[in-house]
Amino acid sequence: MTSRPRVSERSFIRAAVLHKTFKADQAGQRECIGLGALPAYRANDSVPRHALIRSPGRTTPYHDDQAGMTWTPSGLDCFPGRRPGGWWCAVLLLWLCVGPAAAATQLVVRGGDDAQRENIERYLQAVLAEDLPDAQLRARARAEGERALQALGHYRPQITLGLQGGREARRLEFRFTPGPPVRISRLRLELRGGAVDDPAFARLREQLPLSEGDVFHHGRYESIKSALHNLALSRGYFNAAFLRQRVELNPARGEAAIALIFDSGPRARLGEVSFSDTPFRQRLLERFVPFEAGTPYSTELVAQLNRRLLDSQYFADVRVRPRTELAPEDAVPVDVELSARDKHRVNLGVGYSTDVGARTRLNWRRPWINDRGHKVGVELELAQRRQSISGTYDIPMEDPLRDSLQLQTGWQRESVEDVETERVTLAVQRQWSLDSGWRPNLFLRFEQERFKVGLERGTTQLLIPGVTVSRTRSRGGADPWWGDRQLFSLELAEDSLLSETDLVRLRLGTRWLRTYGGTHRLQLRLDLGALEAGDFSDVPPSLRFFAGGDHSVRGFAWQSIGPEDEAGNVVGGRYLASASLEYSYPVLPRWRLATFVDIGDAFDQLNQRDYKVGTGFGLHWSSPVGPVRLDLAWGVSEDNPPFRVHISVGSAL
Structure with a gap:
């Protein structure tokens, strides 16, 4: 099969870049500068800088004791024993800036696989950057091409070079057959010191990028040594060193034997x-x-x-x-x-959703108010259908990040469809955050609520102890592409303990989001609820169940689904069941087209359910502040399906 040629159209201009000063191998201690493009190393791997330095006029390979290998010198020009400086540097820089540019040389590489062709191109960049005579260009290109293939384990390639055109416009064609690779016949890695009993080094040995029988890849060999050094430093083995690092190559037999002895020394504390x-x-x-x-x-x-x-x-x-x-x-x-941090932090936000209308939110916080790290915050929300103000006093406990005691108070007024409420709350709660991601929360809340539900009016007070357990996982930032959320909530009230009715309220919810193939996004939602009370008329609307709205059954207004009174007003129910399935696909960068189906109902009797179904499509925008969703939905379960536009902002989780 004929390989696809790789063509480099870059023009390599003399004096395009003045590289940094490098130090040569330990034996020579030479310092050098290079002109032109840096010769990149081997197929996405790195190599020590000392292995990429050439002495003036040196063309034969030399053995590098530090690397433990025989290296072929590469294309940087060295000035032995002196650091660039003085008047001649100024002359050199002036020549670099105004001197004539070398003409472009087009490079065509044919043969092998993509990795081999790419590595040859990297090696030849430095050669093409120099204005070399044809014969010297051929020799240098062959030598660098051989080195590029050796770095990938091919020591016996067949190379054919073709050079066309004059020096003002040349085309170098590099054809090659990589030949049989050198494979690792023996790989010995011996650990000494504290690393012998360190499980992190045992895991590293199991994940080495080379093993016996693999092609000897120089970059991967170097990555093994780097990984050992880096792991040692990260775990406190500050005196770690290689006692032996040696590669015995036999290109004629296609074999390489690797011996590494790594002494980590003792681990610091x-x-x-x-x-x-x-x-x-x-x-x-x-x-x-x-x-x-x-x-x-x-x-x-x-x-x-x-x-x-x-x-x-x-x-x-x-x-x-x-x-x-x-x-x-x-x-x-x-x-x-x-x-x-500054003692005062203020955040102002504006938004809109179909459920509550336009809204403004002001949040003021003091991250700390005393030397114990106590915090205080106040939040004000003004929306068309809801207004609220709340305050929180936060006391860090044994683990300040995962354990806190909070004192809360708040006032809220809400007017939705047939329901109007005004509520005052006082609460104390203890929150934890576990390593597993679950967040349990124990609370005791006192609330007094005045309400109007259809034809019913009342005032009730409840002392509610309860527990919530939740977990949220997500990947992808403000607009996640993967995630899930689980919520469990249990609330109780007893009429003999500052409450006007007995009450048990249970709520379960889950959200699930996955993206397949980088494009196909699937979202699932399920919400269940149950409420038992001695006198349901004493249960305030904030504790009853309703369905419908942006995050429930689209195609129906917010809290418009539920049991009705004799006048047809929705008054809320004892039970809730709703679910949603949504699929979306990207149509433009940051824009997705979605289709969905929602189903749900709030009801008083388990055998008297009347599920409402909404379906439609939407356009979702991944904005810098989070997803913005525009959904068009129809209530297809109705004889005359209602149509609604739903707009919401925020993560689906």
Whole structure:
């Protein structure tokens, strides 16, 4: 099968780039600069810089003891023993800026696979950047092409070069057959020191990018060594070193034997954590530290400390610095510099949804009000159908990020269809956040509510202890492409305990979102509810169940589905069951076309359900602040299907 040629149209201009100064291999200690494009290394892998340095006039391969391999010199020009500087640098730079440019040389690479052709192009970039005579260009191109293939494990390629045109416009055709690859006949990796019993190194050994029988890929060989070094440093083996790193190549037999002996030395331990001056008590700051002094060193634990301090919202800037250079052999002290956040934070938001109409929300918070880290916040919402104000006082407990005690108060007025309510609440609740992602919440809430539901008017008060357990998982930021949400809620009331009726209220809900093939997005929703009360007329509308609206059954107005009184007013029910299925597909960047079907009902008797069905299509925009959904829906379960436009903002979860 004939391979597809790769053509590079780049014009390589002399003096396009002045590279940084590099140091050569340890033996020569040469310093050098290079002109033109950097010769990129081997098919998305890296190689030590010392392996990419050429001495002036040197054309034969040399053995690099540090890399443990024989390397062919590459295309950087070196100036032994001196650093660029002085008057001649100014002359050189002037020549670079105004000197004549070399003409473009077109490169065509034929043969092999994509990875081989791409690597050859990378190697030849530096050669094409130089204005070389034809004969020298051929020789250099062949040498660099051989090196490019050797990096991928092919040491016996067949190469044919064709050069057409004059120096002002040349076309270099590089044809090759890679030949049989060199495969790894033996791979020996021996660990010594603390790494022998470290499970992280055991996992690394199981995931090595090379194994016996694989093609000897230089970049992957280097990545093994880098991975060992990086893992050692991240886990506190600061004296780790290779005792042996050797590759024995036999291109004629197509074999490579690798021997690596890595001594990690002892593992350091984390020492005491010292905080800079802050307005907070030392005891509060210490509760953010996720480790005890003497814990084996881990950069993940250090990073976790940094994240926890930032997530607290107490600090505008956090800098965590392990003092490895000052540490004794078995302890690493950790210094933390903190800058407290401003005491006042104000957020203003505006929005619109079909359910509540246009709305404005103002949120004021003090991230901290004393040295114990207590917080306070007030939120005001003004919408066409709902107005509310609430306040929260937050007290951090043993784990400030995962355990808090909250005192809450609020007032809300709502007017929807046949229901008008005005409610005052006082509550105390304890919240936890578990490692599994679940968030249990215990609360005790007192509420007094005046209401008008159809022809019914009343005032009721309830003391409600309860529990909620929820979990939300998502990927994709403000507009997630993957996620799910689960909610369980149980509320109780007893007429002998400051309540006007006995009450048991249960609520279950789930949201599920997945995207398949990067385009096909599926969303499922299910909501169930049940309510038992001694006297249903004493149950306020805020605790009854309704269906319909943007997040229930589209095609019907918000809270327009449920049992009705004798005048036809919707008064809410004892039970709720609703579900939704939605599919969407991208039609433009950030725009998706959706189709959906919703079903649901609120009812008083389990054997007297009258499910309403809404279906339609929508256009969803992934805006910078989150998804904006425009849905057109019809209530197809009705004899004369109603039509409604639904607009909502926010995540489907």
